[in-house]
Amino acid sequence: MLEVTDLTHSYGRGSAAHMAIDGISLKAAQGELVSIVGPSGCGKSTVLRCIAGLQRPARGTITVNGVAVHGTVPDRLAVVFQDYSRSLYPWLSVRDNVALPLLHTEPRRAARREAAQRALAAVGLKDAAHRYPWQLSGGMQQRVAIARAIACDPVLLLMDEPFGSVDAQTREDLEDLVLRLRRDREITILLVTHDIDESVYVGDRVLVLTGAPGRVRADLAVHLPEPRDQIATKELPEFVHLRTETGRLIRGQQASAAH
Amino acid sequence: MRRIAAMTARWVVLAAGALVWEAWANWRQSPFFPPPSAILAQMYHLWFSGPASHLWLTSAAIGNVLPSLARIGAGLAIAIVVGASFGIAIGRSAVLSDYLDPLLHFGRSLPAVALVTVFIVLFKLGNEMEIAFIAFGAVWPILVNTIDGAKTVDPLQAETARVFRLSVGQRLTRLIMPAALPKFFAGLRLSVSLSLILMVIAELTGSTDGIGYQMNSASQSFNLPVLWAGIVLLGILGYFLNAVVLGVEHYVLAWHRGARRLMN
Numbered sequence: 366m367l368e369v370t371d372l373t374h375s376y377g378r379g380s381a382a383h384m385a386i387d388g389i390s391l392k393a394a395q396g397e398l399v400s401i402v403g404p405s406g407c408g409k410s411t412v413l414r415c416i417a418g419l420q421r422p423a424r425g426t427i428t429v430n431g432v433a434v435h436g437t438v439p440d441r442l443a444v445v446f447q448d449y450s451r452s453l454y455p456w457l458s459v460r461d462n463v464a465l466p467l468l469h470t471e472p473r474r475a476a477r478r479e480a481a482q483r484a485l486a487a488v489g490l491k492d493a494a495h496r497y498p499w500q501l502s503g504g505m506q507q508r509v510a511i512a513r514a515i516a517c518d519p520v521l522l523l524m525d526e527p528f529g530s531v532d533a534q535t536r537e538d539l540e541d542l543v544l545r546l547r548r549d550r551e552i553t554i555l556l557v558t559h560d561i562d563e564s565v566y567v568g569d570r571v572l573v574l575t576g577a578p579g580r581v582r583a584d585l586a587v588h589l590p591e592p593r594d595q596i597a598t599k600e601l602p603e604f605v606h607l608r609t610e611t612g613r614l615i616r617g618q619q620a621s622a623a624h
Numbered sequence: 625m626r627r628i629a630a631m632t633a634r635w636v637v638l639a640a641g642a643l644v645w646e647a648w649a650n651w652r653q654s655p656f657f658p659p660p661s662a663i664l665a666q667m668y669h670l671w672f673s674g675p676a677s678h679l680w681l682t683s684a685a686i687g688n689v690l691p692s693l694a695r696i697g698a699g700l701a702i703a704i705v706v707g708a709s710f711g712i713a714i715g716r717s718a719v720l721s722d723y724l725d726p727l728l729h730f731g732r733s734l735p736a737v738a739l740v741t742v743f744i745v746l747f748k749l750g751n752e753m754e755i756a757f758i759a760f761g762a763v764w765p766i767l768v769n770t771i772d773g774a775k776t777v778d779p780l781q782a783e784t785a786r787v788f789r790l791s792v793g794q795r796l797t798r799l800i801m802p803a804a805l806p807k808f809f810a811g812l813r814l815s816v817s818l819s820l821i822l823m824v825i826a827e828l829t830g831s832t833d834g835i836g837y838q839m840n841s842a843s844q845s846f847n848l849p850v851l852w853a854g855i856v857l858l859g860i861l862g863y864f865l866n867a868v869v870l871g872v873e874h875y876v877l878a879w880h881r882g883a884r885r886l887m888n
Contacts, residue, residue: 419783444787451780455883456802465798466788499883517788 366553367393367416367521372425374411375578384578385411389425391572391581395520396551398544400564403574403582404615409557410447412579413523416555417444429521439521443514447526449507453498459509460485460494466517484516485509487549488542504535508542515546524556528563537595540567544593561615565607566593573614583614658849663856666849671857684838689857692827692834695751696819696865699758703815707763708808711770712800721771732768736761736822740829754826754834761822765814773807774800806880809873816865820858 369391375384386408393399401409414420416427421436429439443466446452453462463481471477485494488508498506507527514522524543528536544567547554558564564571565587573583587607589598598604642660649659658666671685678686714720714728740757747753777800785795827836835854842850874881 417787419786438787438789442787444784446780446784448780451778452784454781454784454799454802456805456879457798465784465790468794468798469789469791497879497882499879499886513788 366395366397366430367391367555368426368428369412369416370426372412372415372422372427374408374415374420374422374424386574387578387580389574389579389581391584393553393555393570395553396547397569398547398554398556398567400568400571401555401557401574402559402561402564402571402611402615403579404576405559406577407574408577408579409559409574410525413444413525413555413557416521417442417523441518441520443517443519443522445507445510445514445522445524445527447529449510449527450498450503453506453509453513455497455499457497458494459490459496459498459501462498462509463513463516466513470517481512481516484512487515487546488512502535504531504539507531507535507539511539511542511546515550515552518550519552522552522554524554526557526559529559536563541593541595543567548592561608561611562599565589565604565611566595566598571607571611573611575617585610585614656848658852662849663852667853667856670850670853688833688835688838691751692823692836693861695754695758695826695834696823698755699822700762700815700819702755702759703762703766703819704812706759707766707811707815708770711767711808712774712796712804714767715771715774715804716800721775728768728771732764737825740825743826744830749830754823754831757826758819758822762815762819765811765818766808767811769807769811769814770804773804776807777803806877809869809877813866813869813873816869817862820862820865824858 369389372386372389373384374386375382377383389408389412391399401412403409411420415422415425416429416434416439418434418436418438427434429442432439454465457465460478460481463484464477467477467480471480482491482494485491488511490505490508490512493501493505493509498509501509510527527543528539531539540563543554543556546552556564556567568587571583571585571587572581573585574580575582585607589601589603589607645657646659646661649657649662671682671689672680674680674682674685681689714724736757739760743753743757743760747756781799781803782795785799790798823834824836824839827834828840831837835857839851839854842848842854
């Protein structure tokens with residue numbers, strides 16, 4: 366579904382150039398949720414920006430459902446940005462923010478609003494449609510950003526540290542929301558995070574990157590029973606094992622088990 | 625209740641000032657400074673003692689106040705259309721703003737008053753010249769502020785528009801224009817006060833009607849109550865024009881106030 370080969374990118378030129386990512390390759394199957402973790406500055410966001418077509422990589426190819434991405438935003442892709450409060454438009458109501466991605470496919474306003482309303486209902490914000498983003502709490506704003514992302518019925522969803530700045534309880538709720546949406550809609554999701562527990566809890570696979578320049582250190586398969594549960598799943602020995610493993614890989618130590 | 629008290633306090637100061645002036649003018653009996661009561665009586669006589677069928681406006685009001693207001697309206701309308709559209713175009717184009725930057729700073733530093741003669745030569749005396757003059761003088765604050773507003777669109781909001789594949793037109797109406805709106809209004813407020821000054825200057829130099837014209841002929845015939853009536857009327861007009869702009873801004877930029885209040 367998604368295939369990234371030998372993705373390389375550096376910022377700046379000459380001696381001041383900073384190589385952000387170096388030869389990253391990854392694949393994601395339809396409906397798969399791949400977590401990307403790594404130490405800060407490992408180019409996690411750069412990978413997402415290249416896939417989203419916001420940045421032209423210096424080298425490497427990206428294909429989404431067989432179509433190459435090269436500095437153009439692929440069809441049926443949606444992004445949830447890290448800084449959700451700034452990515453929502455404060456002059457639009459919650460409903461109009463969610464309807465924004467539908468503008469280029471759906472010419473009828475009433476149909477756009479209906480679809481936005483459905484997306485809001487899916488994230489549990491049915492009643493907030495007429496409010497403004499800045500009237501909502503951080504967690505609710507991030508739900509709006511998620512509703513906006515699923516409103517256009519994407520096949521590929523990129524999430525850049527989506528829950529970095531909400532409190533722990535809200536974070537768990539949002540993680541479960543993402544898992545539910547993925548299950549209901551068969552969306553392929555790439556989720557960048559710096560939280561090891563989160564990467565294992567939501568992921569079907571965890572991709573561990575090295576520090577700058579980012580390279581793929583490990584690609585761990587997560588075999589945890591579905592549906593996942595914030596308490597029960599995190600008690601499982603497999604979960605504990607995987608999170609320890611991931612943590613060790615991020616810190617650059619050798620993997621304890623053979624992978 | 626507190627708001628009512630604050631509002632009364634404001635008017636109390638104004639009323640007290642008028643009373644002091646009244647007492648002082650009655651004591652000095654200066655022909656140059658008539659008491660407020662005489663000015664008000666003059667204003668009433670001059671403009672508001674007309675027949676009910678004309679909304680109590682006299683022919684002098686219809687002949688002088690309305691043309692002045694129409695000129696301000698037309699001049700401001702041109703300034704808004706030109707300032708906002710060029711402002712967005714220049715603000716969104718790095719090439720345009722690089723080339724035009726010196727010209728813009730030159731243009732907005734020119735005191736419009738100094739150009740009155742140029743406008744008379746270009747347009748001949750009359751409405752066109754006056755409207756063009758007001759438009760030229762009032763366009764700069766709107767233009768410069770709109771450029772600034774259009775330039776400073778949040779990069780993340782711009783990327784959001786790209787990711788969700790908004791067309792050029794959709795980006796314009798849903799992202800760039802709203803984002804530039806707070807700055808546009810900051811410019812508009814300046815332009816509105818400027819337009820009143822420009823209107824008076826235009827009418828003083830070469831007009832056959834208007835508030836400025838009436839004041840000019842009154843001062844030439846030493847009819848000081850009429851001159852003072854004009855001054856007070858201009859003050860009232862300025863107050864109301866500003867109130868109208870603030871009212872519109874309050875409504876249109878409700879989101880901006882709300883978002884800012886929460887950020888602080």
